[in-house]
Amino acid sequence: MRQKGGVTEPPHAAPLQAPVIILVEPQLAENIGMAARAMANFGLSELRLVAPRDGWPKRGARSAASGAGTILDSAKLYSTAREAVADLHFVLATTARERGQMKRVLGPEPALREIYARTAAGQVAGVLFGRERTGLENDEVALADAVMTFPVNPAFASINLAQAVLLVAYEWFKAADGGLPFAGGMRSPPATRDSILSFFDYFEAELDAVNFYPLDKKPVMARNMRDMFLRMAMSEQDVRTLRGAVRAIAEGRRLRRTD
């Protein structure tokens, strides 16, 4: 039974369920395995296979899955795409070309944002992927609420099946607010403006001591130099390190001179 379509009407209160990936008559074991790996990378777990060519399991899928074997083990088999989407509330069909169907066409980013909103409202969504060579048949596309296609170079538009799954999984993780595994490396707190300006004064005094700046050009050159250092977004530690480096060179020169 189809949902009424609004995202405001949760059919049940299940926990957030990542979208189901449905591969229709996939041909190559490597693609199924790589698709499973891509799913695992981005927190998807439910894989459905519609009549895989040459049966299932397929030799080679597990090694391509590179550790995501549990997704392959729990993959469900169906004989038609219609059966594979029967229990879903929202279905997207991926296609590389226009099908002349009266459906919305979405790129992966807005598509997965919509799936996320529906999922958060308790719906279960799925994405249909077609055969490697020929894609989905028109009757299979017709099962979907909307079409998803990829923004690609028109001169080279054929995306590998597992890579298409990867883009969907990646946009899911982004839509679900998945963060980066680690953040930037400012260990020392950012320098205060006073530390930075005091370093500039010290540095310019050392440069003046060796007549680095031609007198008439000094104002502009010194400002440009300050801008270079400001672009470093220095931490307190950076300022101490730089000051130490300048002092070491200056004093080394003075020591050498007195030798």
Add this chain to the structure above:
Amino acid sequence: MRQKGGVTEPPHAAPLQAPVIILVEPQLAENIGMAARAMANFGLSELRLVAPRDGWPKRGARSAASGAGTILDSAKLYSTAREAVADLHFVLATTARERGQMKRVLGPEPALREIYARTAAGQVAGVLFGRERTGLENDEVALADAVMTFPVNPAFASINLAQAVLLVAYEWFKAADGGLPFAGGMRSPPATRDSILSFFDYFEAELDAVNFYPLDKKPVMARNMRDMFLRMAMSEQDVRTLRGAVRAIAEGRRLRRTD
């Protein structure tokens, strides 16, 4: 020579150049080929290889590239990462884990937006990818302006090399305003409100003729029915088709009755 760093200072007026992809000691021919295919999908063309294991060209890369052989043919070989980035103005290093380096850490989307902005200002950017098993060495990461990492499921964080290249290429194409290859399929113009309301009146009259609505529930049921049809976002053609379908059923019934 390094650029001063600002995106407002174009070093030359070259045409927009997509970022260079640099694979450091890639091990598997399939990954190099699949990376080339992913590049071609999203309009990247310049591939650099630093000391590929077992030499170059590699057997198997071309078939994995699936038509993107020209990218492999024009790939440039380097012996160190430092040489491979020498002519670039902005360099990102991809890593899956913290390296303790004082660099900004960016996800692919903001990273490629920044690359796009710099590219539009005439800079040439590149992205470094490490070895399949061990990634980039710390000295190689140190060559970069910033680190890129992928938002991934921490429990399954290992992304395939070619799939990492794909995500970068995909975000480049998105940042460069690459559109979808086709748009939605409304061939007939959207229906005017008058056509829709007139269809509702007709439909409800037919339903009244067969006493479909219990009198006390009619207002709510009819409004819900109208909402269902409004969610269809009907075109003029849709309205005509629906009206014809309702009429056919209604008249078929009347015809049968008079038999």
